[in-house]
Amino acid sequence: MGKFQIESLGMPHYKSPLKLSTVKGDNIFDFVSDADRLVFDQSMEYYNHCLKTGEAPLCLEKAGPRQDIFFDAQNTTAAIVTCGGLCPGINNVIRGVVMGLHYFYGVKKILGIPYGYEGLNPEKGHGFVELTPDKVKDIHQFGGTFLGSSRGSQDVSKMVDTLQANNIDILFAIGGDGTLKGVDAIGQEIKKRNAKISVVGIPKTIDNDIDLIDESFGFETAFDVASPILRDAHNEATGAFNGISIVKLMGRDSGFIAASAALSMPVVNFVLVPEMDFSLEGEKGFLKALEQRLELKRHAVIVVAEGAGQHLFQEKSGVKDASGNVKHKDIGLFLKEKIGEHFKGSSVTIKYIDPSYIIRSAPANSSDSVYCSRLAYHAVHGAMAGKTRFVSSKVNNKYVYVPISEVTQKRKEIDMEGEFWFSVLQSTGQPFSWA
Incomplete structure (x- = not known):
């Protein structure tokens, strides 16, 4: 199998009920063939490498x-x-x-599994919810999850037992890195048992830290909802002499929301993200830069991602959440305290804002709604064709299937030498580093 080869449950034996075309130019959308591939690395350097070596390019x-x-x-x-x-x-x-399965293919039995992977453990007693078009037709207007969620893993063997006991043929798992690793493990157990159950991941992480793919759904809404909060934080800061607003946004290991929000609402003066190393003290430290900013403009807006500055704490957090992620210490409150100490005796007003859970539970905006629907439809098409252990995603602005194992090898982070981060620096005016 090649690097991006998608696993299949076997030869397809049924004709699709979709009335699509195989002829170009008839104004009807054509079926997609498994031979339809898109080159992963589109750089001229890679193109020349393949020409020189005769290697076939990596394709999705x-x-x-x-x-x-x-x-x-x-x-x-x-x-x-x-x-x-x-x-x-x-x-x-x-x-x-649900709509894709029901209306495109005529699948009548669709089950909702409540409260995450707990719902696949009969000992938890959650049961199943039957999903119909009528039941889900309006849920897109609301944030959160209609099915409920939970963190943490369950026994893989028990989960596969539950799938088999209920004659489930396809499992769609909507979640981030841990969820995708979990559903891939379910897929491996299914393969060991030689069972014919397709498992599909739809990548969801508000931090946008799933590797290889262009963007996780929900990310764009997150910084869209954060933007007016930054505007209001700026109003707070300018409303006081030497006013400072600190806004903490999501971003455990990757600072994409903080950086994107700052670009979309360009009133931010400092962005601190997990990917950067910075010092507080000294002539080149952050506090000195903040001091200079106040002398110049008499106000400052600071956006900090939740995972930024963890190196500044004397004791590392050893506590982990149910998903196995290290629980970071509160960098927002830490900064507020340190800034207060630094400017002690001066006329400084500090406002600290943490809107994280408001942002998480917001309904999708129009752009994200379009993206979510298209990801869902492509996931349905791949599953019905018998493909398994893949994510429905967008790479190089094209919808593709990528093996789950490839997107979970590492987390995507901001390239500190890349154009995106340079755009943030141009917008804020902050230096390249405070090391």
Whole structure:
């Protein structure tokens, strides 16, 4: 198998019920073939490398409906589970999957698994929820998750037992890095048992830290909702002599929300993200830069990602959440305290704002809603064709299928030498480093 080869449950034996075309130029959308591939690395350097060496370029499988499908739709049972923290757009994806299965393929039995992977553990007693178009038709208007969520893993063998006991043919798992690793482990156990169950991941992480893919759903809404908060924080800062507003946003290991929010509402003067090393004290430290900013403009807006500055704490946090992630110490309150100490005796007003959970539970904006629906539809098409252990995603602005194992090898981070971060520095006017 090649690096980006998608696993299949077997040869498809059924004709798709979709009335699509195989002829170009007839104004009807064409079925997508497994041979339809898109080059992963589009750089001239890689192109020349392949020409010189004769290597076939690394390619991704194009997402979309196949002419031949693996499952007999009338006798197929699908299930949907949502795991991890809340994120805008989850309900849009649930709705899209249900509508796609029901109306595109005629799948009548669709189960909702309550409270994340806990719902696949019978000992928890959550049961299942039957999902119909009528039941989900309006859920996209609300934030959160219609099915409920939970963090943490469950026994993989028990979860697969539950899938088999309920004759579930397809499992759609909506979640981030931990969720995707979990559903891939479920897929491995299914393969060991030689069972014919497709597992599909739809990447959800508000931090936008899933590797390889362009963007996770919900991310755009997150910094969209954060933007007016930054505007109001700026109003607070300018409303006082030497006013300082500190806004803490999500971003455990990657600072994409903090950086993007600052770009979208360019009133921010400092952005601190987990990818950067910075010192507080000294002539080149952050506090000195803040001092100079106040002398010049008499106000400052600071945006800090939750995972930034953890190196500044004397004691490292050894506490982990249910998902196995290290619980970071509160950098926002720490900064407020240190800034207060630094300017002690001066006329400085500090306001600290943490809108994280308001942002997490917001409904998806229009752009994210479109993205969620398209991710859901492509996930449905891939699953019905018998593909498994893949994520429905967008790479190089094209919808593709990527093996789950490839997107979970590491977290995506801001490239501190990249143009995106340089844009942030140009917007804020902050130096390249405070080391």
